[in-house]
Amino acid sequence: MPMPITAPFEGLKDVVAFEQQAEDVWLSKNSIYEAFCQTAERFASKVALTALPSGDPLGEGVSISFDQLLRGANQAANMFLGAGLERGETVCHLLPLSFQAFYTLLGAEAAGIVNAINPLLEPEHILGIAEAANATILVVPGSSLNEEVWQKASYVIDNLPSLKAVFVLGGGLECDGIKIFDFDEALSRQPADHVHQKEPGQLDDIVGYYHTGGTTGVPKLAPHTNRMQLIQMASTGFLMGVSEQDVMVAGLPLFHISGSIVSGLVPLMAGGTLVIPSPLGFRDPLVIGNYWRIVDKYRVSILGAVPTMLSALLNIPVGDADISSLRAGMTGGAAAPVEVLKAITEQTGVPMLEGYGMTEVTSFTTLQPRDGEVRFGSVGIRGPYVAIKAVLLDENGDISREADVNEIGVIVMRGTCVMPGYVQQVHNRSAFLAEGWINSGDLGRIDEDGYVWLTGRAKDLIIRSGHNIDPSLIEEALHEHPAVELAAAVGKPDSYAGEMPIAYVQFKPGAAATEDELKDFARERIAERAANPSDIHIVSEMPLTGVGKIFKPALRADATRRVFLQELSILDGLRDGYDVQVDNHPSLGMVARVELNDPQNSDLESQIKNQLGRFTTQHQIVWKVG
Template structure:
């Protein structure tokens, strides 16, 4: 690692640079068999440099507590030894429900060294957390104590009660919860352990499973994607190259660690490249104090990369830079959900650095595409593929066979293959639909690849609704509505949203002679949907649900209807004094879907910028047609 860290930060102008990087085998870029070994090599090089700086909760501009790489290794060793002392064996899992804090990093690194780590979204309902822990074969639970969060401890208690086979529970901020038999205070017990080395068997094989990451969050038990040493090690080099990371970087860590964005993209990959991470708040970027002070934090810590999900970028547009010096920024990175082009342009102008959009999935460890750091920025594209992963667009039949790869600029389903791809879900029943018959991972996203290798996403083959980076399975909404005695058919789709990207909305066809209002159905849904994020923002009763020729609900028509409603509402104020504005949304061979705004009357020079301002924050592309 010591000889190759700087080499990852190479010029990235075009696909030719990716191919040049691949000429050196991955084993030479990252000559290790485990993430722990790679981390130890990083520590040897950067022992006294801050790896983490933890800002005081509730006071982001207060003095942070630095943790050097040497200290982080000591805590990692102690945490791993704690798990071993509790009886953790290879193949068993440490599930943790923690906010953003140093202990979350200790847990991730320590558990990956000797077992399997499984971070869980604390916002999930207790039964979902329990289902994930069961599926992950969790034998140790790390939880947040009542003093820090009564709500999180209540969820942990729900899991503990239903998992009698847990070997130990360690509580952050634990006090009265701890019984000294099975439930212990995390920090006190960790401090008792040996910090000099890990005293037990390590995950020392490239194919050892070291992490389980759950996808989505609103189905009964989200799918668990295993991560191996090989997968995560490959990303040290490929994502290090693609994201332009070097030891000169400093990043604000505010993305959740139950997601690859927080744990890998701005977690393991930068740390194993010698970067300093500033932990902004237990709430991460959901803390309004952090967003309000973002530019001042960039100034104070000389942050080099502006990173976050598109909703966060939209929020930052409302925060003045003021007298903060943000000249240390070298690039902006975003992903997790589609980013509106106007937001990307606006945040690029505000920050002074190009806001580069990338693409990745839990199942591929990290990002697999990114706009080239030094190359041409094509807003609306998710950039070029990273080294050591193939990305294609293809036609795939119902049995999972690739019938043909798409031509240049032809839309197909985006598929990926490479060393970063998961070997398959823990729940094996999902694997047949997740992979083609010859082993390509199916993303479920539609897209096209242009002549220069830039990848453009155009829609989704699957029905997931992505609300602010949070995956919502529409079936959970539909199943709840179908429980209502008046509902004949129900469908949920994503409605364009200027902030969250999409919001779930529902369409219902009632049974004959049924009499119920949309408000009553929305209230019924709220009572029966177990996840707040999935509650439909709007509900429409249709006289007849649009169906395909074989009787399936035709969801594209519903998505288009939802988009028309949103755009009509946005443009309503402009349709006055003889101005007539109509909106239609249809399929488009390049963009997937396109809104056509037809305008009759009015001043084109005045109305044009007003329409662009109102519709620019949406990811759905639009064009204006002037009727004279």
């Protein structure tokens, strides 16, 4: 018998002990579908999903058992196969959180490949993703559920000739009975006992595509295989210590691995229960406002949230809600401010554990030890069956050596959880290093106990609320303006979203434009709304490297300085003459040094700590007087 995934996790020694059982133990089933069939048989009558009524998260929910979830997945798989889905083809969907979304997730993986797409993307991006994924089946909400998403779906339908069938949730007049069908009606006509006309799944079959964020072209598609997902059911399951006794709120979107894997398949495979709080998930303000009462009512055991949600929950009093069912909190997707982690830990009485992973490595690859020492600011210790190290790269981008203990380097990973390569092959040269190591693009250090500390990013991605924004999307739009000679986009610190995109602009000689004019110009040309720059700063000369490239670390430092100066300006009792300098610390990464011309004052120091502690960028206070 394999070691239970609820085995203790106090430190690296427990990870090593878990790895004493071969990976093959967890790969005895050839597919996620087969593994879920086993789970459904074991927990047949137990509640798998509970969906709360839209607009009333404290109303009476509707529940389905594991057996009913499997039957719905079988029907979905048969529906897709009956519509002509063949090997290597994909079911793309833009569904809200619902039973049908989980039927589609499991059913599409059973019959072929699933690809959930962010419905907030522009129609051209959605179409590009569907084309890259070789989509032949589309599943979307109808106009009665979401008119805006239906209009985007209509654009895809009109411009994707490979489509064999479209299934519409809440379908009405959209359905023609020829190519476009009502999802629920078509589902009801399918056999539910097993998947028909299906070849047995294999470990290295691709079963999912996940897009990695908006770019100037089509977002990169990372494939997931059965092998990748199965090993992460064990590894992430061990890190979380998940079991059939756990209940999680499933409020994260299925187009992200946090929603589909971490708070989706991992707890479901272990026999846990998911509570769907709203079709919009955590984007529904009613859910956030009533979160603690949802925990109380459904005895939620794991608080799973992205950092922006944690910040929002700090503004929601627990009140008389009984949250004693919580055993741990887990967060990832973007850097979480240390003060937020400490505050939410104090508010809930359970440790808020920060973890780290990537779409390209399936799920969490590190997590703070749930039974051991929580070191706030770290993303924890590696999980089973994955190797992680910090390395130094040479001028060609190849590994020159492994970083020493606590020396900052580029974080790289290797293991069964790592994808075979992007669908678009052009991206793979920069993604992979020698001997199968994947380049995360993140800078960090690993301490003597195996804790990983992220200190910055070697790549330029801006991460807004866990959403990856390629800065070139902003830069190329601004370069179209006739007055712009150079444009560079970076992220500025934001206490809620982690980062917000901003841009710096240098004009051509003799040219000029206002910041508002540039923002309007960019807004008209940037397809992804989340990428619209919140600020545009006009500079006389862009900082450059010795070979003439824009030196973005200087821009990020300037952006941080501007934000922190603004935050300090609203504090009472702070004298004039203070300043903020942003430098790179050898082990902490970017650090803001607050220089004060005041006599040392504990009350003022506390105010500054509270004001700046909401940001992920660390700060230090230097008293020049006193």
